[in-house]
Amino acid sequence: MIEKNTLLQTRLAEILPSATFYLHAFPILIFLIAAMSALLLGVFRSDPDKPSFTAYGLSVAACLGGVVSIAINHVAPVAYLGSGFLSDALTQFGMLAVILGTLATLSLASCTNVGRNLLRAELVALLLTASAGLMILLSAGEFLTFFVGLELTSIPLYILVGFQRQSERGLEAAIKYFLLGAVAAAFILLGMAFIYLNTGSLQWSDLSRLNLDRNHPFAIAGALLFASGIAFKLALAPFHMWAPDVYQGANSVLTGYMAGMVKLGVVFALIRILSAGLRDSNGYLMWIFGIIAALSIIVGSLFGLVQKSVRRLLAYSSVANAGFFALAFAVLAYNPGSEISRQALIAYTFIYAILTLGSFGVLAWLEEGVEEDLDRKSLDGLGKKNPFAAFAFTIFLIGLAGIPPVAGFFGKLLILNSAVSGGLIGLAIILAMFSTISLYYYLSLITAMWFHAPSSHTAEGHLDVTVNRRMHWTIGMLAAASLVIGIVGPRWAIKLDQRTARQIAPTAQIGVP
Amino acid sequence: MTTFVFAFLGILALFLGVFLITRRNPVAAAMLLISDFVILAVLYGLLDAHFAAAAQVIVYAGAIMVVFVFLIMMLNIPNEQIRFTRVTNIEWLLAFVGIVAAVIVAQASSLGWLQTAFPNAARILPNAPSENTRNVAALMFTDYLWSFELVGFLIIAAMIGAVVIAKQGRKH
Numbered sequence: 089m090i091e092k093n094t095l096l097q098t099r100l101a102e103i104l105p106s107a108t109f110y111l112h113a114f115p116i117l118i119f120l121i122a123a124m125s126a127l128l129l130g131v132f133r134s135d136p137d138k139p140s141f142t143a144y145g146l147s148v149a150a151c152l153g154g155v156v157s158i159a160i161n162h163v164a165p166v167a168y169l170g171s172g173f174l175s176d177a178l179t180q181f182g183m184l185a186v187i188l189g190t191l192a193t194l195s196l197a198s199c200t201n202v203g204r205n206l207l208r209a210e211l212v213a214l215l216l217t218a219s220a221g222l223m224i225l226l227s228a229g230e231f232l233t234f235f236v237g238l239e240l241t242s243i244p245l246y247i248l249v250g251f252q253r254q255s256e257r258g259l260e261a262a263i264k265y266f267l268l269g270a271v272a273a274a275f276i277l278l279g280m281a282f283i284y285l286n287t288g289s290l291q292w293s294d295l296s297r298l299n300l301d302r303n304h305p306f307a308i309a310g311a312l313l314f315a316s317g318i319a320f321k322l323a324l325a326p327f328h329m330w331a332p333d334v335y336q337g338a339n340s341v342l343t344g345y346m347a348g349m350v351k352l353g354v355v356f357a358l359i360r361i362l363s364a365g366l367r368d369s370n371g372y373l374m375w376i377f378g379i380i381a382a383l384s385i386i387v388g389s390l391f392g393l394v395q396k397s398v399r400r401l402l403a404y405s406s407v408a409n410a411g412f413f414a415l416a417f418a419v420l421a422y423n424p425g426s427e428i429s430r431q432a433l434i435a436y437t438f439i440y441a442i443l444t445l446g447s448f449g450v451l452a453w454l455e456e457g458v459e460e461d462l463d464r465k466s467l468d469g470l471g472k473k474n475p476f477a478a479f480a481f482t483i484f485l486i487g488l489a490g491i492p493p494v495a496g497f498f499g500k501l502l503i504l505n506s507a508v509s510g511g512l513i514g515l516a517i518i519l520a521m522f523s524t525i526s527l528y529y530y531l532s533l534i535t536a537m538w539f540h541a542p543s544s545h546t547a548e549g550h551l552d553v554t555v556n557r558r559m560h561w562t563i564g565m566l567a568a569a570s571l572v573i574g575i576v577g578p579r580w581a582i583k584l585d586q587r588t589a590r591q592i593a594p595t596a597q598i599g600v601p
Numbered sequence: 602m603t604t605f606v607f608a609f610l611g612i613l614a615l616f617l618g619v620f621l622i623t624r625r626n627p628v629a630a631a632m633l634l635i636s637d638f639v640i641l642a643v644l645y646g647l648l649d650a651h652f653a654a655a656a657q658v659i660v661y662a663g664a665i666m667v668v669f670v671f672l673i674m675m676l677n678i679p680n681e682q683i684r685f686t687r688v689t690n691i692e693w694l695l696a697f698v699g700i701v702a703a704v705i706v707a708q709a710s711s712l713g714w715l716q717t718a719f720p721n722a723a724r725i726l727p728n729a730p731s732e733n734t735r736n737v738a739a740l741m742f743t744d745y746l747w748s749f750e751l752v753g754f755l756i757i758a759a760m761i762g763a764v765v766i767a768k769q770g771r772k773h
Contacts, residue, residue: 099743120754127761172747211762216637217758224751233748240755247762 105168112175114162115154115183116223122150123216130209138383139207142528144198147212151191171229172573174360175351178434182226182356185438189445192562196341196449199559200456205252205459214244215345218287222353231280231290234357238276238321241353242269243245245346249338251272257461261337268330272320282310296365300365308372315376321354323347324414325387328407332395335403336554341457341537343399344448347406347440354412359430373421375413378515382412385519389526398462401529402447405488408526409440415519416524419510429506436499439487439573443496446566447484452475454547462547467533469542474549476560478537480567487570489530490523497573607647627673631666638662652734653733 110117126143133140158180165176173179193215197203206215221240228234231517246269250262284290286307287297297309318328323331335343368374388408395401416436419429454477455462473476487496500523507516614637622634636659645654741749 090662096739096743099739103743103746123754124757146739169747170744172745176654214758214761214765217754220754230745232745233751236748236751240758243755243762246757247758247765251765 103169103447105173109168109173109175111157111161111170112166112179113173113187113227114157115187116220116227118150118153118157118451119216119223123213123220126209126216127213130213133209139198139204140209140212141207143209143212144194146214147194148191150216151187151194151399152419154187154391155184156502158187167229171293172233173224173227174229175227178356179227181434181438182352182594184198184325185352185441186219186222186226186229186349189345189352189441191343192445192566193341193349194360195558195562196344196445199339199555199562200452202339202455203452206248206339206341208556211248211251214248218244218248218345219349222309222349222539223410225353226356228357229360230282230290231292231324234457235273235276235280237357238354239273241350242273242321245342245350248342249334249346252339255337257337258339259296259337263336263345264330265334265338268320272317272327274317279310279312279314280304282306283314286310292361295361296367298366300366300368302371309583311373312376315373315380319352319380319414320356322413323403323407325383325407326380328384328387332400332403335406336397336399336461340399340448340452344445344452347403347448348444351410351413352437352441353431358417359386359420359433362417363424363430365424366421368421368424371422374418374512377421378512381411381418381515382518384414385522385526391524392526392529395398395529396463398451398464398467398533401464401533402444402451402488403501405526405530406444409488409520411522412436412500415507415512415515416503418515419506419512422512423510426506426510429503429510432499432502432506436503439495439499440572442566442570442573443484443487443494446563446570447481447488449563449566450481450484453477453549453563456549458547464533464536465543465545466547467536468540468546469537470548471538472542473546477549477563480563482534483570485530485565487574489527490526493571495570495572498574534593543585607644610640610644610647614644628670631670631673634669635662635666638666649733652737655734714759 123525126140126146129146130136130140145235159179163175163177163180165174167174172316194207194212197206206212218241221237221242224240225237228237246262246266249265250259252258280290283295285300286304287294289297292304298311300311301307320327320330335347336345337518339437362373366373385408388404388406390402392404392408396483413433416429417434419425420433423429451462454466454474458466470481483494487494490497490500504516504520507513507519562596617633617640621630623636624630625635638657642654642657642662645653645657660750
């Protein structure tokens with residue numbers, strides 16, 4: 089017994105992190121601290137239902153602190169706390185993206201009346217917790233922390249979607265999101281349990297022991313369940329049913345966050361899992377992700393054609409765009425060492441997050457003062473009534489469609505390039521073909537904005553003068569980012585992503601400090 | 602002896618499960634669910650998973666089911682409001698598929714198929730079965746310390762959520 093106790097103490101001494109852990113994990117820690125402080129300060133408010141500018145200021149300060157700490161940290165790949173927190177270039181880049189996304193979300197929320205509902209102290213605390221969850225998720229090196237991070241993101245989001253119970257549609261969205269999210273979590277857990285049974289370890293570095301062949305049906309079942317759960321979270325067909333309803337019912341500002349940032353976190357974690365040295369010699373994983381990719385792009389582009397509501401249309405566009413993630417997963421599963429597909433995924437998720445945040449931000453702007461859901465008609469002649477919003481929306485739509493000057497093209501090009509060089513030419517052709525079909529609905533929105541005559545039905549997006557300026561700034565920054573990455577940036581971005589992709593060592597190779 | 606107890610309790614758990622989903626009265630169903638949970642806890646104990654057994658009794662049979670029963674009583678659902686129509690064809694089909702799947706798994710496990718399906722099972726079995734709780738605790742406070750700490754935030758988030766949504770409901 090005594091011997092065992094000393095063993096335990098030695099292990100504990102090994103595990104307990106050195107001081108650098110607090111520097112490398114600073115963004116996570118400061119987000120959690122800011123969330124709890126916002127909650128505490130909320131206690132002393134006399135009118136708790138009004139937006140709290142203390143909480144808002146606190147969260148913006150936390151974001152800035154996180155950005156500064158990432159800027160001054162120079163990291164070599166290191167694993168802390170078992171492999172609960174991996175500190176490498178991927179973590180740093182992902183954290184930066186999550187922080188910037190949170191900053192954009194907060195800024196958009198402070199501009200519109202609907203969004204300002206989100207700025208109550210307790211809801212800001214939930215948003216910060218969700219962001220911390222995303223950072224935990226994308227820095228995890230084993231299944232348990234991954235799952236805790238995923239739930240730390242999902243649970244606050246269920247609440248943020250559901251707290252506006254006034255509207256029936258919001259309630260429907262919240263219940264659907266919650267129930268299907270819980271089912272997805274159960275799938276992921278069961279898949280993790282089956283994979284654990286096969287490898288005997290939760291660490292991703294041991295995934296190379298996973299036997300994916302016909303003699304081990306439970307390993308295949310585990311991989312299938314895990315992939316389905318992930319597909320739920322990424323809104324990939326055939327698990328995309330919730331996305332249109334939830335995107336339509338939730339607060340627009342929040343929808344941008346849900347669609348953009350959550351996908352970024354999950355995709356980054358999946359990059360780690362798939363490049364941990366899985367041996368998939370029979371190509372089961374490749375088939376799973378390949379079929380999901382083909383279905384997503386088909387469903388997303390065809391169903392998007394018949395949507396009237398702009399939000400539902402954007403939801404189907406997000407299903408179609410997520411198909412590209414699945415394509416890159418298939419390439420990565422087929423060839424775990426494929427640096428080019430890792431790099432394509434990193435670039436594309438980042439670009440996609442910017443485009444989604446921006447397009448839902450513009451929608452939030454246009455919905456100001458409009459009760460009902462926007463349909464295609466309410467965009468008629470927007471170019472004359474509110475040229476700035478129309479111009480920014482055009483940029484985001486062109487980006488989502490994947491037309492050259494905007495960054496979306498460059499992301500899709502990288503993914504298709506990795507698929508072709510990875511040998512999945514048939515899938516690449518399917519994706520390219522159907523994304524051409526989906527051009528129709530993006531272009532029809534753009535035509536409506538610029539070439540149709542404005543009617544009384546057109547949404548304009550009236551805001552106060554001061555608020556309007558901040559809205560212009562936020563949307564303008566997002567649009568500029570997507571243009572700059574698209575025009576000036578490809579070379580810089582490729583280099584950055586290459587460096588990031590090269591630095592993700594499989595967890596086994598990372599030394600314990 | 603162990604095999605006999607295991608088989609007896611397993612059949613009892615299945616029987617209670619069927620009994621549970623055919624009750625009209627929600628309180629009776631909840632009580633049956635509690636007894637089913639207790640039997641499952643005993644099964645876990647037989648498998649040397651003592652920690653899981655204790656957690657099952659405390660968390661499921663204790664905390665969650667108490668809230669469940671309170672809710673049923675608070676909402677006061679009359680019996681006939683619960684759907685109790687004839688079983689549709691699809692449901693018969695699903696039940697049939699479920700039974701076939703169960704038989705296949707049972708068959709496979711008797712053929713030792715499950716053993717080959719889990720090649721590393723020996724690695725994850727506790728080296729001293731009687732020290733299961735100790736092993737769980739040792740892992741929780743060393744290798745999985747980070748997630749253990751983070752679960753605290755998860756619970757706080759869920760708690761805030763419950764309050765926010767309940768408060769919102771009272772206003773309208």
